[in-house]
Amino acid sequence: MVLTAEDRKLIQASWGKLSSEMDNLGGEALTRLFQAHPQTKTYFPHFDLSPGSNDIHRHGQKVFKALDGAVKHLDNIRGPLAELSDLHAYNLRVDPINFKLLGKCFHVTLASSLRADYTCQTYLAFDKLFYEVADVLSEKYR
Ligand code: HNI
Secondary structure (H helix, E strand, O other): OOOOHHHHHHHHHHHHHOHHHHHHHHHHHHHHHHHHOHHHHHHOOOOOOOOOOHHHHHHHHHHHHHHHHHHHOOOOOHHHHHHHHHHHHHHHOOOOHHHHHHHHHHHHHHHHHHHHHOOHHHHHHHHHHHHHHHHHHHOOOO
């Protein structure tokens, strides 16, 4: 699934509008993940997973920062995600289905922040991005 020039523009414009909320959006998406798909909590037995916990907040910031790296390199998201691709495949061994679930939770999070600005076209552009991120994070599994 290739991001068109228009997709990239929409993603980067939306990302710019989110800058004031950057610290919280990852945590919000993770909170949604753990609530909507409780089976994902099994990967975080060492975290306090109550909604809004410091663990979720801090981890959300790391995940968001990784996505930020991808958004800043839309022509080559493999570069910034390379280490995470190794980590998730070799060390964490997260079932790749969960990347799709987190992508859905990011859609809801972005939609609830951007409201009317989260148009169908913007949704589609982000859907392609999340698909690509999930693809990169899954490609080292054997
Ligand atoms: Ni993920 C650690 C990014 C999806 C389970 N993950 C990280 C880190 C980043 C990250 C960044 C921190 C690495 C470090 O400390 O060096 N994770 C991402 C991204 C996605 C993603 C960008 C998809 C968009 N991870 C998921 C999913 C799960 C997941 C869907 C499981 C449901 N990740 C983990 C676990 C850790 C982790 C578990 C280790 C947490 C810890 O600190 O112990």
